[in-house]
Amino acid sequence: MDWLLTSIRINGGAGSSAYYQLLKGWSLPYPETTGYIIPTLLDYHDYLEERPLFEAAESCARWLVDIQREDGSFPAGLGGRGEPVVFDTAMILFGLTAIHQRTGETGYREAVQKAIGWLLRQLGPEHRWTAFAYVPGYEPAYYTMVVWAILQAGRIVEQHGLKEKMARIMDRYRQWINPDSSVANWGFHPDSPALTHTIGYTWQGFLESALILEDKKLIGGCLEAGMKMVEIHQKKGRLAGTYDQNWNGNYAFKCLTGQAQFALFLRRLAEISGEKVFKTVSMEWIEDLGRYPSKLPMPGAKGGMAGSSPVWGPYQRFKYLNWAAKFYLDAVLERPAVQQSSIM
Known part of the structure; x- marks a missing residue:
């Protein structure tokens, strides 16, 4: 958590730097990840009762409102200067929704309303988001x-x-789920192996949306996916960094962000189903992640979570990521009897 707060302080509270890169230093702040870091800061404020965490969340939220475009979108990329992307604008909704729920400030709700309006206007034929994409024309799972x-x-x-429209979109995405719980288009690029990071996004989005929509069939599909993840863990003893559509993994590295997301997904399934194996495997992944916060003495690296293990692995090489820290902290907070030494 100290590392994450530092990523905000170095910007004067105006967002969280995307990463610290060895030999190069801190990046500019990243609107997308700043958005979904805000709920993490608020959750830890509640847990630790430390006012600076709430203040950091507020300062990040104010910065996001300041950089929102007139059409309701948010700039993508570093520094708040790029053209908008559907995914980035949506991730910022998590933070602005959470801060409004805490403060009641109308400015945050108005920003949320504008962003939703922009996102809905980008829906093309058959309720597809293909414009303003990371890869032009590609709609990922x-x-x-x-x-x-x-x-x-x-x-x-x-x-x-709104719920009915989102349910129609989710009905289309569920058609991409294969019998073995792999999902078409679940990576950053079409027809390429997917990082556990984007697989984690895909299944977390399925599960949390299904819970809000009260879609029992889709919740059942999420439970099947969880069992597939457990099966892979029990067979291999660890997660790969990427998987192809047949769950063939690249075990030469770990994507630490994805492992944290997988742990969160299984933890939620344990809460829903009562299946002990979900909790057991989730805990094993979280405990394993506890070995990876950096112990390097430089301030930008110490306590940070790398993109890959080893740190020279292919995902975000030599970088300590704010989103990796966010998902690790979320996973740790879900663990019973959280030890403060593991988060500060």
């Missing part, structure tokens, strides 16, 4: 997170027919 973000934000704004 991890847009299930976009649906979840909109459904979550819909709790603080009035938008007629």
Whole structure:
């Protein structure tokens, strides 16, 4: 948590730097991940009762409102200067929704309303998001997170027919789920192996959206996916960094962000189903992650969570990521009897 707070302080509270890169230093702040870091800061404020965590969340939220574009979108990329992307704008909804729920400030709700409006206007034929994409024309399965973000934000704004529209989109995404719980288009690029990071996004979005929509069939599909993850863990003893559509993994590295997301997904399934194996495997992954916060003495690295293990692995090489820290902290907070030494 100290590392994450430092990533905000170095920007004067105006967002969280995306990463610290060895030999190069801190990046500019990243609007997308700053958005979904805000709920983590608020959750830890509640747990630790430390006011600076709430203040950091507020300063990040104010910065996001300041950089919102007139059309309701948010700039993508580092520094708040790029053209908008559907996924990035949606992830910011998590933070602005959470801060509004805590403060009641109308400015945050208005920003959420504008962002939802922009996202809905980008829906093309058959309710598809293909414009303003990371890869032009490609709609990835991890847009299930976009649906979840909109459904979550819909709790603080009035938008007629919003749940029904999101349910139609989710009906289309569920058709991409294969019998073995792999999912078409679940990576950053079409027809390429997917990082556990984007697989984690995909299944977390399916599950949380299904819970809001009270979609029992889709919840059942999530339980099947969880069992597949357990099966892989029991067979291999660890997670790969990437998987192809047949669950063939690249075990030469770990994607630490993805492992934290997988742990969170199984933890939620344990809460829903009562299946002990989900909790057991989730805990094993979390305990394993506890070995990876950096012990290097430089301030930008110490306590940070790398993109890959080893740190020179292919995902975000030599970088300590704010989103890796976020998902690790979320996973640790879900663990019973959290030890403060593991988070500060």
